[in-house]
Amino acid sequence: MKLVTFTGDKARAGAFLPGDTEVIEVTGTDRYHPVAHANAVAAHAKSSGADVVVTGATGGVGCMAVQSLAARGYEVTALTGKPAETDFLRAIGAKAVLDRHELQMGTKPLEKASWSGAVDAVGGETLAWLTRTMQYRGCIASSGLAGGHELHTTVMPFILRGVKLLGIDSVMCPAETRLEVWRRLATDLRPTHLDRIANLIGLDDLPSAFTALLKGEAQGRYVVRLRG
Ligand SMILES: NC(=O)c1ccc[n+]([C@@H]2O[C@H](COP(=O)([O-])OP(=O)(O)OC[C@H]3O[C@@H](n4cnc5c(N)ncnc54)[C@H](OP(=O)(O)O)[C@@H]3O)[C@@H](O)[C@H]2O)c1
Numbered sequence: 001m002k003l004v005t006f007t008g009d010k011a012r013a014g015a016f017l018p019g020d021t022e023v024i025e026v027t028g029t030d031r032y033h034p035v036a037h038a039n040a041v042a043a044h045a046k047s048s049g050a051d052v053v054v055t056g057a058t059g060g061v062g063c064m065a066v067q068s069l070a071a072r073g074y075e076v077t078a079l080t081g082k083p084a085e086t087d088f089l090r091a092i093g094a095k096a097v098l099d100r101h102e103l104q105m106g107t108k109p110l111e112k113a114s115w116s117g118a119v120d121a122v123g124g125e126t127l128a129w130l131t132r133t134m135q136y137r138g139c140i141a142s143s144g145l146a147g148g149h150e151l152h153t154t155v156m157p158f159i160l161r162g163v164k165l166l167g168i169d170s171v172m173c174p175a176e177t178r179l180e181v182w183r184r185l186a187t188d189l190r191p192t193h194l195d196r197i198a199n200l201i202g203l204d205d206l207p208s209a210f211t212a213l214l215k216g217e218a219q220g221r222y223v224v225r226l227r228g
Contacts (some may be wrong), residue, residue, distance in 0.1 A: 060221040065119040092193040104113035105129040108110020109156035143168035
């Protein structure tokens with residue numbers, strides 16, 4: 001859950017922002033973080049056109065990762081607990097949508113190799129399933145724990161398929177890396193579909209927004225308008 005300040009002041013929103021970047025583009029989507037995921041996958045996964053999967057797909061991290069990877073030509077599968085949001089996920093770029101409640105995760109150390117890349121906001125059993133289902137030399141960008149903080153898997157995906165597990169940390173990330181990501185976010189990686197992803201709300205809406213977030217029912221990212 002993230003409560004950010006929407007002041008209209010670009011300097012406060014991010015000292016690194018290129019001049020023509022709108023505040024809504026920054027605060028509305030927490031976009032540095034999920035796009036860093038997508039960058040990690042793009043740097044290590046096969047070229048565009050490859051099959052990638054995004055977990056927690058309707059969440060703030062997930063839907064930004066879906067649009068970012070789709071915009072770069074990847075075939076994106078969205079894993080979600082909200083099949084009713086299939087049209088939304090397809091509209092922002094998902095080619096396929098999987099219902100996580102229906103997913104057969106299997107238990108073998110290696111399952112069918114399905115994904116060249118993965119962006120995971122969920123952790124727990126979902127991340128363990130990803131390690132078992134990556135293609136040869138596939139890579140997983142991991143940052144979230146919406147579904148659990150533990151990871152139970154084996155070394156088989158790593159030593160037999162060369163799978164890479166990349167940790168994403170948006171808090172201590174070095175300034176030069178942030179600068180480069182912000183620069184690209186304002187140019188070739190400029191996000192799409194922000195009108196669908198960002199939900200502008202007021203302070204009065206916070207209780208219902210928090211309830212939705214805690215229940216895992218929220219979609220996209222909330223932007224809280226603090227002034228008029
Ligand atoms: N490492 C970092 O620097 C960093 C930075 C920001 C956030 N995070 C972490 O990343 C995670 C996602 O953040 P967010 O802002 O995207 O949160 P969010 O907007 O609340 O979205 C999380 C999504 O995960 C899915 N989900 C919720 N509960 C689940 C469960 N029990 N099992 C499986 N899936 C579940 C839901 O999507 P579906 O219904 O579509 O499945 C939900 O919308 C959080 O754990 C957050 O703490 C890490």
